[in-house]
Amino acid sequence: ALQIHCRILMGAVTNTSVPSAPTDQHFNAFKRRFASPEEIDALLKTTTQDYRVSATYIETSIRQVRAASVANAGNPIANRIARVPDNALSFIFGTLHTLGIPSWRPDFVTGTPTSPYNASLEAVAIYTFQQAATTFFAYQHLKVDMAFIWNMPLLQRMIQSFLWHYIFKLVKKEVRVPGRVERDIIANTGYKRRSEVSL
Numbered sequence: 722a723l724q725i726h727c728r729i730l731m732g733a734v735t736n737t738s739v740p741s742a743p744t745d746q747h748f749n750a751f752k753r754r755f756a757s758p759e760e761i762d763a764l765l766k767t768t769t770q771d772y773r774v775s776a777t778y779i780e781t782s783i784r785q786v787r788a789a790s791v792a793n794a795g796n797p798i799a800n801r802i803a804r805v806p807d808n809a810l811s812f813i814f815g816t817l818h819t820l821g822i823p824s825w826r827p828d829f830v831t832g833t834p835t836s837p838y839n840a841s842l843e844a845v846a847i848y849t850f851q852q853a854a855t856t857f858f859a860y861q862h863l864k865v866d867m868a869f870i871w872n873m874p875l876l877q878r879m880i881q882s883f884l885w886h887y888i889f890k891l892v893k894k895e896v897r898v899p900g901r902v903e904r905d906i907i908a909n910t911g912y913k914r915r916s917e918v919s920l
Contacts, residue, residue, distance in 0.1 A: 730825035775818035809859035
């Protein structure tokens, strides 16, 4: 469920989706607003959303998620994302807007897991995941074990493993050879199908 949550934040709705890299706008917005991950963590605990201000941003973000899910209907990841309710998505994207984050884009190319920028995005992801799962039951269809929702060390290990082992490798591969991620996955799928037929 945490992986699905990160994919919603990144707009990566399939296993061939490579998240967009952050731009100067993202870095500058972070530098203007926050001095450290601890500061953003403290703000998350006290922030209140003004949906009147962020309504357009939220609606646009939800439409993008829904459109991407429809465009990839039949993909298991996209289908799981499609079942997340609108009120949970409103909360997720509303939190980003309230914090002044243009979009959730980890820096895989020049950053590290512990850089202030990436560590802050991790804190936002875990907070919004916990709230979406417990307040809006966003991932009920994935049978989330609620006993682990507040286990911070476990969530941190899970998100870092997903982002900095799996997604990081996809991004590096795509940076070196654009389009390679999708070609490799399609080729691998074709190989598996041929192997299954021959058995």
